[in-house]
Amino acid sequence: MKDQFSLIIGGQSLAGDRGTFKVLNPATEETLAECPFASPEQVDLAVKTAGEAFKTWQHSSDEERVAALNAIADKFEAHAEELAEIITLEQGKPLDVARFEVGGAVAWTRYTASLEIPVEVIEDSDVRRAELHRKPLGVVGSITPWNWPLMIAIWHVMPAIRTGNTVVVKPSSMTPFNTLRMVELMNEVLPAGVINIVTGEGGIGSSMVRHEGIRKIVFTGSTPTGQTIMRNAADNLKRLTLELGGNDAGIVLPDADIGKLAPRLFQSAFINMGQTCAALKRLYVHDSQYDALVEKLAELARAQKVGSGMEEGVTFGPVQNAEQFQLVSELVEDARQNGARVVTGGERLGDRGYFYPPTIVADITDGTRLVDEEQFGPALPVIRYSDVEDAIRRANDNPNGLGGSVWGTDIDKAKAVAARLESGTAWINNHAEVLPHCPFGGCKMSGIGTEFGLDGLLEYTQNQLINISKG
16 A cells, blocks of 8 residues: 555645544554545635536536546556555455455446436427436535445446536545545546545535535435535535435345355345445344344354454454444443343454454344444344234334345245335345445435436436427
């Protein structure tokens, strides 16, 4: 990894007006590197620069934008190992998972390049021809989280650029370096000012949300922060895409083949050490298979090798930061104190690094914090049920509605249950699978707006009706 990074505004590398701040390696709790600390004035400069670039970029052709995105994907592929190592060092995930993230970023970029922006003919008669065109919005502000720092930045940025917008990105201060490197590589392809990046806290994000020059905010993160963004964006009626918290429930039906499905259930719950918005976070299992499935999941948990993501053979890295580590620890301890059974895990590993093993918690039910709250970490509560109707009710009895899943052999029965889940996505015999061509978004308190596919792309556009009179 490079020793020094800079802000990039208008294609130029700049130091932060407020100096630098430390970024920690979660595997060691030591400083990984110093990151530039931008000022609100530099946010203003980035927005103005993006606004100037928009005057030209909005008129670029489809062919130019497609070529640019494919050239960016080529850059990512050429620097894939470098990007993966940065992700592992600052985020903590095992290197193979980081390589998967980079590969996903490349694939998502190429898929976005392949999408066509439609012109819809509403009417073509002797009287008139009415065409619905989609035009770019202007400057898009992207605020990204620390769990999938490169992938989620790609989800935000590529549709914006494909549709003719320009962008200002603010990554999480816990994982800024891969996004800084991403923007560096993109600036080797794009005209200056099309993509800009600012880093830091202390009002940087709120400056973007309130800025009159930003026409849309895309945010992935917590529901309380999303609510604040929504309030602050009201003054100039910014467009918003908010992918917020989730407490996804899975229901294992009595006819499920648990021997076959246990590894998939485990992966769905513990992908990225459980630090995924749409991970499986509450698992409801029928009485008839409860004990057997709990033990199968515990066996899979015990088989993981926990350690630094840079070490050979490690399958499970640290929790990304101290605050999240403390939350997971508190939720598991609260469950233990309230009579739940910690089958495996449940204790910190070592005295350096935020290492918490994959933890299976049984004999627990709704009303316990670990079930009711989003843990966003490596602890899965497994909840017993005896009646499917009751399991559906309990799965839906939560303010969040990002994803949900049903697991069983009879697909028609599983579909009938899935259709009743209050979630933006309902998986069957799977969970947490997001795909570039499948629209994704939450309901209830899990956010507003859609990402991915043509529906997601068009959220970066505004409609203009061209009405041609033939009279």
